[in-house]
Structure formats: C-alpha cells, structure tokens
Amino acid sequence: MKISGPKPIAKDTQQRKLYLAAGAGIALLSVIALSVVFILPETVKEISSSENKVREASNYKSTPTSKKRDPVQITETSSASRSADFAEKQNLGTAENLLRDALRLKSELEGRGVKVWGKQKLTTSYTEALIALKNANTDFDRADYKKAIYGFQETIRLLNTLQTSINERFIRAVTDGRAALETENYEEALSAFKVAAAIAPEDQQVASLLKRARLLPEVIELMKKGRRLGLEGNLDAANEAFRKAANLDPEYHPVKIAANRTQRLIADRDYRDAISKAIIAIDERRFEKAAAALSAALKIKSGGDELRELQNRLEHERQAAIVTDFSRSALQSQEKEEWQAAAKKYGRILEIDPNNGTAKKGLERSKRMLKLHRQIEFYIKKPERLTSDEPLDHAKRLLKAGEVSVNSGPRLAANIRRLEDLITAASVPQKVVIKSDGKTFVTIYRIGRFGSFSQKIVSLKPGKYTAVGNRPGYRDVRIDFRVLNNAIDPITIVVQCLERI
Numbered sequence: 001m002k003i004s005g006p007k008p009i010a011k012d013t014q015q016r017k018l019y020l021a022a023g024a025g026i027a028l029l030s031v032i033a034l035s036v037v038f039i040l041p042e043t044v045k046e047i048s049s050s051e052n053k054v055r056e057a058s059n060y061k062s063t064p065t066s067k068k069r070d071p072v073q074i075t076e077t078s079s080a081s082r083s084a085d086f087a088e089k090q091n092l093g094t095a096e097n098l099l100r101d102a103l104r105l106k107s108e109l110e111g112r113g114v115k116v117w118g119k120q121k122l123t124t125s126y127t128e129a130l131i132a133l134k135n136a137n138t139d140f141d142r143a144d145y146k147k148a149i150y151g152f153q154e155t156i157r158l159l160n161t162l163q164t165s166i167n168e169r170f171i172r173a174v175t176d177g178r179a180a181l182e183t184e185n186y187e188e189a190l191s192a193f194k195v196a197a198a199i200a201p202e203d204q205q206v207a208s209l210l211k212r213a214r215l216l217p218e219v220i221e222l223m224k225k226g227r228r229l230g231l232e233g234n235l236d237a238a239n240e241a242f243r244k245a246a247n248l249d250p251e252y253h254p255v256k257i258a259a260n261r262t263q264r265l266i267a268d269r270d271y272r273d274a275i276s277k278a279i280i281a282i283d284e285r286r287f288e289k290a291a292a293a294l295s296a297a298l299k300i301k302s303g304g305d306e307l308r309e310l311q312n313r314l315e316h317e318r319q320a321a322i323v324t325d326f327s328r329s330a331l332q333s334q335e336k337e338e339w340q341a342a343a344k345k346y347g348r349i350l351e352i353d354p355n356n357g358t359a360k361k362g363l364e365r366s367k368r369m370l371k372l373h374r375q376i377e378f379y380i381k382k383p384e385r386l387t388s389d390e391p392l393d394h395a396k397r398l399l400k401a402g403e404v405s406v407n408s409g410p411r412l413a414a415n416i417r418r419l420e421d422l423i424t425a426a427s428v429p430q431k432v433v434i435k436s437d438g439k440t441f442v443t444i445y446r447i448g449r450f451g452s453f454s455q456k457i458v459s460l461k462p463g464k465y466t467a468v469g470n471r472p473g474y475r476d477v478r479i480d481f482r483v484l485n486n487a488i489d490p491i492t493i494v495v496q497c498l499e500r501i
Contacts, residue, residue, distance in 0.1 A: 091145035098152035099140065102133060105159045113198030114162060117173070120195070122165050129158035170199045177209055182253070184220055189213040212249050219245045219252055226258060235266045271300045278310055287318045319352050323359075330362055337409040339370035369412075372401055376415045379422065384482070386426035387463020395423055425485035429459035432483060433492040440469040440477075440497045457490070471497035 106129075109118070118126025136151025177192030193210040200206055226241035242259035249255065274297035281290035294314060297307055326345045333342035346363035349356055376398050378385075385391040402416040434456045436442055442450045445466045450456055462485035469477040474497035481493050 088145065091149060095140055095145045095148045095152060098149060098156065099136075102136075102152050102155045102159065105156060105163070106133070109159060109162060112166070113201070116198035117166075117169050117195040118162055120169070122169065124158045124161050126162060129155055129162060132158055166199055170196055173199070174206065174209070177213065181209075181212060181216065184216065184254075186213065186216045186220070189216060212251065215248045219249050219255065222248070223255060223258060226262070230258075230262055230265075235262055235269065238262050239266060267300050271297050274300065275306065275310065278314070282310070282314055282317055285317070285321055287314065287321065290314050323349050323353055323356065327358065327362075330359075330366075334362070334366065335409075337369075337373070337411045339366045339373060342366040343370060372398065373412060373415070376402060376412075376419050380415060380418050383422045383426070383485075384464070386422055387461065387483070392423065392426055395419060399423060426462050428485060429461050430483050430485065430487050431490040432458050432460050432465075432481075433490050434458065434467065435492065435494045436469070437496045440471045440474075440495060442495045443468045443470070467493060467495050469495040469497050473501055475499040475501055 109126075114126050118129075121128070132151060132155040136148050136155055139145075139151055140148035173192045173195040177189050177196065180186075180189035180192060190210075190213040193206065193213045196203070196206045197210050222241045222245035226238045226245065229235075229238035229241060239259065239262045242255055242262055245252065245255040246259055274293045278290045278293035278297065281287070281293060291314060294307065294311055301307070326349045330342045330345035330349070333339070333345060343363055343366035346359045346366060349359035350363065353359070375394075379391070379395045379398070386395055399416060399419055402412055402419075434442060434444075434450070434453075436453055436455070438452050438454045441452055442456075444450065444458070444460075445468070447458070447460065447465065450458070460483045462483045464480065464482050467479040467481065469479075477495060477497055479493055479495055481491060483491060
C-alpha cells in the first residue's frame with residue numbers, strides 16, 4: 001500500500017525575518033527614545049556640572065590629599081551604568097521576540113500532533129524541546145536574558161528539527177507498523193500507526209492500517225481457535241474461525257495461508273467421501289445416487305484417474321443394468337404376445353449394445369411375429385378378401401406359418417383357429433338362383449357362360465361376382481353380387497336386357 005505521507009509545515013523564513021527586523025527596529029527606537037528622555041538630559045547636566053566643577057577647580061588649588069571625588073571619574077561611572085541598562089533592555093526585547101517565535105512554532109507543531117509523534121527521539125524529541133523551553137523561561141523569569149536568549153534559540157532549533165523530521169517519522173512509523181503486524185505485535189503496531197495517524201489524520205490508508213492494528217488481538221484469537229479446532233479434526237469449525245478472521249482483516253497474510261490449507265483439507269475430505277459414496281451406490285445399483293456423488297467429486301477435483309475409472313464403471317454398470325431390465329421386460333412382452341413392445345425393447349438394447357446377439361434374435365422374432373399377427377388379423381377383420389384366390393392362398397400360407405410357430409401363445413392360437421374357419425367357409429360353395437327372360441344371354445365373370453334361360457341354379461364359393469347380360473338390339477346389363485358363406489337362403493339375382501338401343 002502506497003502511503004502518500006503528511007504535508008510538511010512550510011518554513012515561514014520571510015515572516016520570521018520580518019518579525020526579527022521589526023523587533024530590532026522597535027527596540028532601537030525605544031533605546032533612542034529612552035536616551036532622549038533619560039540619558040541626554042543627564043549627560044547635558046553632567047557635562048554642565050563638570051564644566052562648572054572644572055571652572056570652580058581652576059579658582060582653587062587642588063591638593064593630592066583632598067577627599068573630593070574627581071568629576072571625570074563620576075562621569076565615567078554614570079556612562080557605564082547607562083550602557084549596562086541599554087544592553088539589558090536590548091536583551092529583554094530579543095528574548096521576548098524569540099519567545100514569541102518559539103511559542104508560535106510550538107503551537108503549529110502541536111496542531112500537527114507533535115505530542116504523539118514527537119515522543120520518539122530521532123535527532124531530538126518533543127520532550128527535549130519542552131525542557132529547553134522551560135529552562136529558557138526560567139532564565140527569562142530570573143531576568144537572565146542572555147541565557148534566556150540562548151535557551152529560546154535552542155528551543156527554536158529543536159522545534160525546527162522536529163518539523164523537518166515529520167516525513168521521516170511518518171515513513172518509519174508506517175514501516176515499523178507493518179513489520180509489527182507481520183509479527184503479530186499488537187502494541188507496537190498500534191503505537192506506530194497512531195503516530196502515523198497523528199501526522200496524517202486524513203490518510204485513508206493509514207486509517208485502514210490503524211484499524212487492522214486494533215483488530216489484531218481478535219484476529220489472533222480466532223487464528224488460535226481455528227488451529228486448535230483443526231488439530232481436533234473439526235475442519236468445518238476451524239474454517240469458520242479462519243473465515244471470521246479473514247473478514248476482520250482480509251490483508252492478514254497468516255489467515256489466508258491457514259484458511260487455504262484448511263479448505264484444501266476439507267476438499268480432500270469431501271472428495272474422499274464422494275468417491276466412497278459413489279462406489280457403494282454403484283455396488284447397490286443405485287446409479288442416480290452414484291452419478292450425483294461423482295458429480296460432487298468432479299466439482300472438487302477433476303481429471304483424476306480414479307474419478308475417470310469410476311465414471312467408466314458407472315456407465316458400464318448402468319448400461320448393463322438397462323440391458324438386463326430391457327431383456328427381462330422384452331421377455332415379459334413376448335409372453336403376453338405384445339410383439340410391438342418387445343421389438344421396441346430389443347431395439348433399445350441394441351442401441352446400447354449393438355453386438356448383443358440375444359437382442360438381435362429377439363428383435364427379429366418379434367418383428368416376424370408382429371407381422372404374422374397383423375396379417376392374420378387383417379383377414380379376420382376382412383373375411384371377404386378370402387373370396388379371391390390369391391388372398392385365400394395367402395391366408396392359407398399364414399395359417400401354416402402360425403401353426404409351425406414355436407410358443408405361439410393363446411392369442412395367436414385363437415386367431416389361427418378363426419382364420420382356419422374363415423378359410424374353410426370360403427371354400428364351401430353356396431347356391432345362387434339366376435332368373436332371366438329366356439332371351440338374354442347370361443355370363444358370370446371367372447365362372448362361365450350360361451346362355452339364355454328363364455331360371456338357373458349354380459353353386460358358387462363365397463365371394464364377389466359380376467353377371468353380365470347381352471341381347472341383340474338391347475343395352476347390356478351388369479349385375480354385381482356377393483355370395484356369403486353359411487347363408488341360410490340361396491341368393492337370387494335377375495339378369496335381363498330390357499332397354500332397346
């Protein structure tokens with residue numbers, strides 16, 4: 001994480017120079033004013049007095065043993081005293097200006113949190129600056145202005161040193177805090193990030209690091225709990241503890257390692273469980289459950305030889321089971337003479353196992369029997385078809401095919417009997433009475449020409465027939481009729497040509 005760092009306090013050197021220049025100017029003006037008010041009159045007075053005293057002395061003889069003070073000596077003593085006072089007042093003004101500068105700089109630094117980050121000593125510390133300021137104040141209160149000046153200058157130097165160390169302190173605090181987080185040293189991390197936050201209170205990344213430091217004890221406790229639960233074999237509870245720790249501090253590296261390791265152990269456990277469930281389900285022929293277990297295992301770990309082998313085994317066992325079930329069901333359909341259903345089931349078997357010989361034979365037989373049933377049933381439903389020679393011959397062949405079929409079944413046997421009766425009935429002639437006028441020539445197609453007559457009785461097998469009448473000068477007539485088997489009364493038809501041409 002990139003830390004932008006604090007914005008340094010700008011050194012107001014120009015302002016400080018202005019302050020110093022203004023202070024010096026004020027002090028100089030004060031000294032001049034004081035000189036005019038106090039020193040100049042005294043000096044004039046002293047000079048006048050001295051001149052008077054000199055003049056007086058010229059009128060008298062002086063003696064070496066005279067106890068009177070020398071006027072020159074008196075003047076020199078007064079000047080020295082005035083110079084000392086002037087220097088003292090200069091020192092006072094300088095000390096006051098330096099004190100103001102020191103207090104201003106101190107206030108600015110305290111606004112930047114120096115009370116927090118200045119405790120640690122780099123080149124200096126805030127404590128040292130405060131001690132220097134206190135000592136200078138003490139000297140100032142004692143009126144030792146020269147010493148106070150030195151003390152205030154030292155204080156300003158120390159405060160400036162603190163000011164220039166802000167960036168270094170910030171970088172060091174962040175670096176030390178990160179290192180403390182890595183080693184799980186809660187107190188050092190918290191202390192370091194508090195320093196960084198005091199320097200840059202609006203830095204969001206520092207705020208995040210400080211939050212991590214404050215949450216570190218809780219994260220460590222969750223880590224301990226997770227490790228203990230993992231050793232006890234309670235992987236799910238351990239993973240939950242690591243998950244909570246990761247939610248508190250997603251950037252905490254140890255929790256990522258622990259959580260990943262635990263999740264791998266859980267995945268291995270779940271994979272083994274899924275494989276075991278799949279094997280048991282396959283053995284019990286519970287293929288849907290086996291497929292679900294293998295699907296779960298595939299989501300956890302794909303591409304393993306073991307998994308591929310089980311998938312192949314499941315597919316083989318499932319197909320074998322389907323073949324067995326269809327084979328059993330097809331046999332049941334055969335027993336019920338449900339040949340169409342049997343054919344479909346054998347077809348499904350061959351879709352799964354194209355080389356299944358039993359299914360091939362079963363499908364062939366089912367189709368043959370289905371065809372035989374349908375054809376026999378056709379003649380049963382339409383017995384009039386048997387009145388023609390070709391259909392009758394075909395029905396007879398079907399009758400033989402049904403009789404020779406192995407395990408024909410009761411339904412086929414009943415249909416064979418019915419067809420046999422129909423074939424027999426279709427072969428027994430029935431009497432047909434043909435009436436005419438003795439003038440019309442009568443012919444019955446496929447039977448013969450009967451000539452002219454008034455009435456004639458012929459024997460015809462059951463079926464459809466057509467009688468045609470011809471007479472010269474008259475329009476031909478055509479009569480279609482059907483001979484039924486087992487008819488009680490003979491059929492009577494009339495064939496006469498009555499319409500002249």
